[in-house]
Amino acid sequence: MTDVAPAPAKPGPNSRSLAEHLREIEFDPRMIGMIAALAAIWLGFDALSGGAFLTPRNLWNLLVQSASISVMACGMVLVIVTRNIDLSVGSMLGFIGMVVGLIQVRLLPEVWGFEHPATWIVSLAAAVALGGVIGLMQGALIAWLAIPSFIVTLGGLLVWRGAAWWVTQGQTIAPMDSRFRPLGGGIEGAIGTSASWAIGLAICAVIAGGSVVARRRRRRFGFSLRPLWADLVIAALGCGAVVATVMVANAYALPTGIARRLTEARGQVWPEGGLVIGHGLAVPVLLALAVGVAITFLATRLRFGRYVFAIGGNPEAAQLSGVNTRKVVMLVYGLMGALVGISACIATARLNAATNSAGALDELYVIAAAVIGGTSLAGGVGTIAGAMLGALVMQSLQSGMVLIGVDTPLQNIVVGLVLVVAVWLDGLYRKRFG
Numbered sequence: 001m002t003d004v005a006p007a008p009a010k011p012g013p014n015s016r017s018l019a020e021h022l023r024e025i026e027f028d029p030r031m032i033g034m035i036a037a038l039a040a041i042w043l044g045f046d047a048l049s050g051g052a053f054l055t056p057r058n059l060w061n062l063l064v065q066s067a068s069i070s071v072m073a074c075g076m077v078l079v080i081v082t083r084n085i086d087l088s089v090g091s092m093l094g095f096i097g098m099v100v101g102l103i104q105v106r107l108l109p110e111v112w113g114f115e116h117p118a119t120w121i122v123s124l125a126a127a128v129a130l131g132g133v134i135g136l137m138q139g140a141l142i143a144w145l146a147i148p149s150f151i152v153t154l155g156g157l158l159v160w161r162g163a164a165w166w167v168t169q170g171q172t173i174a175p176m177d178s179r180f181r182p183l184g185g186g187i188e189g190a191i192g193t194s195a196s197w198a199i200g201l202a203i204c205a206v207i208a209g210g211s212v213v214a215r216r217r218r219r220r221f222g223f224s225l226r227p228l229w230a231d232l233v234i235a236a237l238g239c240g241a242v243v244a245t246v247m248v249a250n251a252y253a254l255p256t257g258i259a260r261r262l263t264e265a266r267g268q269v270w271p272e273g274g275l276v277i278g279h280g281l282a283v284p285v286l287l288a289l290a291v292g293v294a295i296t297f298l299a300t301r302l303r304f305g306r307y308v309f310a311i312g313g314n315p316e317a318a319q320l321s322g323v324n325t326r327k328v329v330m331l332v333y334g335l336m337g338a339l340v341g342i343s344a345c346i347a348t349a350r351l352n353a354a355t356n357s358a359g360a361l362d363e364l365y366v367i368a369a370a371v372i373g374g375t376s377l378a379g380g381v382g383t384i385a386g387a388m389l390g391a392l393v394m395q396s397l398q399s400g401m402v403l404i405g406v407d408t409p410l411q412n413i414v415v416g417l418v419l420v421v422a423v424w425l426d427g428l429y430r431k432r433f434g
Contacts (some may be wrong), residue, residue, distance in 0.1 A: 003081075010333050011342050016424050017174065024394070028087055029429075030374045030386070030429060031374065031383075031385075031386060033390070034372065034373065034374070034386065034389055034393065035092050035389070037398030038389070038392065038393050038396060041393065041396050041397060041400065042048055042185060042396060042400075044053060044400075045396070045400030045403060045404065047268075048400075048404050049400070049403045051405050052401060053399075053403060056248050056249075056251035056253075058071055058251035058280065058399070058403070059158060059248050059252075060249055060252040060393075062396060062400075063245075063249075063282065063285045063392075064184075064185035064189075064282045064284055064285060064350070065395050065399065066288070066394075066395040067185070067282075067284035067285055067287065067288040067346055068093075068284070068288075068343040068346045068347045068350075068362075068367070068393060069343075069362065069365050069366055069369055069391040069394065070288040070291075070292065070341055070387075070388045070391040070392070070397065071287070071288050071291050071339050071342050071343045071346065072089050072093075072336075072339055072343045072366045072391040073337060073366050073369040073373070073387040073388060073390065074291055074292055074295040074368050074384050074387060074388065074393045075295070075335055075338075075339040075340070075364050076089070076330075076336065076337035076369070076370040076375075076387065077295075077299075077370050077373070077375050077382040077383070077384055077386075078295070078299065078332045078335065078336070078368060078382075079149075079156070079332055079333065079336050080367075080370055080375045080376075080377060080379070080382060081308055081309055081311075081312040081372075081375065081379055081380060081381070081382045082308055082311050082312050082328070082329055082332055082379060083311075083315070083378070083379035083380075084142065084149035084329065084333075085150055085151065085153060085367070086138075086149070086153045086154075086156075086333070086336055086363070087141050087156070087157045087159055087223075087363050087367075088153040088154075088156030088157045088159075088229070088363065089159070089336070089340050089359070089362060090157070090338065090359035090360060090361060090362035090363040090364075090366075090367055091156065091157045091159070091160035091359060091363075091365050092131060092134055092156065092163065092340045092344075092359070093162040093340050093344045093347060093358060093359030093362055094160065094161060094164040094344075094356060094357070094358045094359040094360070094392075095160040095161070095163045095164040095167070096127050096130055096131055096134075096340065096341050096344035097164075097344040097345075097348040097354045097355075097358045097359070098164045098167040098173065098345060098356070098358075099126070099127070099130060099346050099353045100123050100126065100168060100172070100344060100345060100354060101128055101168075101176070101348060101353070101354025102167060102168065102172030102173060102175050102223060102235075102354070103122065103123050103297055104119055104123050104173075104176055105173050105175075105176075105314065106172070106173075108122060108123075109130050114177075115177060115178060115179075115343050116177075117179065119177045119179065120177050120180035120183075121178040123177070123180055123345065124180075124183075124342075124345050127341035127342070127344050127345050128338045128342060129341070130341060131336075131337035131338050131339070131340045131341030131344070132334050132335075132337050132338040132341065133334075133337070134156075134160070134332040134337045134340075135334040135335065135336050135337020135338065135340070136330060136331075136333065136334040137336065138152050138153060138156055138333050138337070139329055139330035139331070139333025139334055140330050142329060142330075142333065143325075143326035143327070143329040143330045144326055144330070151358060156362065158396065160416065163370050164356055164358075165356050168354075170356055172353050172354065172355040172356070173353060173356050174352060174353035174354070175352050175353065176348060176349055176352050176353070176354075177220040177233035177260060180345070180349050181301065181349050181352055182283045182349070183284060183287070183345050183346055183349035183350075184283075184284060184346055184347070184348070184349030184351070184352070185282040185284045185285075185349075185350055185410050186377075187254060187258055187279070188253075188348070189283040189284065189349075190249075190280045190281070190282055190283070191280045191281055191282075191283065191286070192277075192279075192280040193222045193250040193277070193278045193280045194280075194325065195245050195280060195281075196250055196278075196280035197246060197250075198279040199246075199281065199286070200242050200243060200245070200281075202241050202245035203244060204238075204239040204242055204304070207235055207238045207242070208235055208239065209240055211231050211234070212236045214411060215231060220431045230398050237291060245281070246280075246281065249278065249279060249280050249282070250279070250280055250283045251278060252278060252279045253276045253278055253279070254277045254278070254279060256274060257275075258416070259275055259276070259277040260275075260338075262277065263275060263277070264300060284346045284349075284350070287342070287346065288346075288388070291339065291342065291386065292384050294386050295339075295384050296383075296384040296385065297385060304328070304331070307328045307330060308332060309380060311323065311325050311328060311329070311379075312379035312380035312381070313379070313380035315381075344358075344359070345361065361402050361412070364415060364416075364419070365391070365394050365395075365398075367419070368380065368390070368418065368419040368422065369388075369390035369391035369393070369395050369414065370387045370390060371422045371423055371426065372390035372393055372394065372418070372419075372422045373386030373387035373389055373390030373391075373392070373425070374386040374387075374388075374390075375387060376426055377423060377426070389434050394415065397411075397415065397418065398411060398415070399433035401414065
């Protein structure tokens with residue numbers, strides 16, 4: 001008689017790996033790792049700075065400083081997903097910022113004078129349009145003339161940095177229009193505590209409602225459903241993050257003198273013991289969130305977004321399927337340029353001046369934010385939310401090093417090493433999980 005080997009036991013639900021559990025709830029392990037890294041960075045710098053990092057003032061400024069990079073990172077995700085790169089975004093930001101300053105200080109005042117109500121609107125529209133045109137030009141060279149994106153955008157890095165100097169012969173242009181300055185944050189660019197709570201609660205309602213609608217749509221079309229507890233936890237974490245952000249923004253109080261002037265301007269009496277008035281959410285942070293939501297919708301819900309990821313996954317197959325790959329790539333660069341225009345307005349408004357040094361090394365931070373956020377340089381993979389979180393990680397590193405007195409050359413060394421490690425980890429992840 002021959003012994004029959006017993007059949008291998010089927011793995012039970014408790015024997016599955018952590019990666020399999022994460023796939024079941026459709027959560028990217030890299031996102032968890034990035035959140036853990038951000039928490040470690042915040043706690044580490046808070047300990048090294050004697051508790052100065054995790055304060056409402058520093059966190060509020062950290063979010064404002066991340067806004068410009070976050071906006072550009074949203075476009076960089078789509079660029080990298082199509083297996084391309086854009087090294088010119090920092091120089092483009094500097095050039096567009098100088099043009100915006102020229103429009104506000106020299107051109108429009110000759111037409112309708114200073115402090116006209118339409119000045120900031122025209123400036124913002126001109127920045128977006130100019131950025132879009134520059135992006136389309138570079139995209140056309142890449143898509144239609146088949147010049148590698150690295151070469152085109154490296155040339156753009158040099159061209160637009162030189163053009164930024166040429167616009168005003170190296171002169172700094174200031175000050176900006178008073179209605180334009182809120183785009184950069186600061187006291188003028190804070191919406192107040194009441195409006196912040198209203199927006200925060202509205203966002204929480206959208207998160208909860210979106211979770212319910214998504215679950216119903218999956219059930220109706222027969223798609224697999226996440227466990228109910230997973231949907232509840234994800235919605236709760238999202239709402240918790242929103243509420244925490246609003247609480248931190250409202251906890252950052254206005255200076256006493258400014259708070260008193262605002263109180264008296266409203267016809268109220270300033271109490272003897274003083275009054276604490278919070279900043280609330282900053283305008284550039286809200287603008288960055290709006291851009292992130294819009295680009296996420298474009299990338300995940302519209303045909304254009306599907307084309308972008310199809311090109312990144314397999315360009316030949318996408319072209320054989322009828323996708324006009326050259327047009328899509330050119331439009332991606334046009335969108336990247338338009339987002340650089342928005343970032344240029346944020347950066348210029350924040351400085352209250354247009355300077356030649358604006359945007360220096362921003363291309364490094366933008367690419368690093370996208371890669372750290374899970375965008376693969378091999379193409380076809382990337383998320384907008386991950387890139388915005390990556391921007392926050394990069395800005396946290398920079399702000400933390402400034403807070404503890406690290407020299408600028410060493411800051412650049414750390415950022416470069418972080419970028420290299422992020423690409424290495426992305427390669428390991430792709431090999432293990434495909």
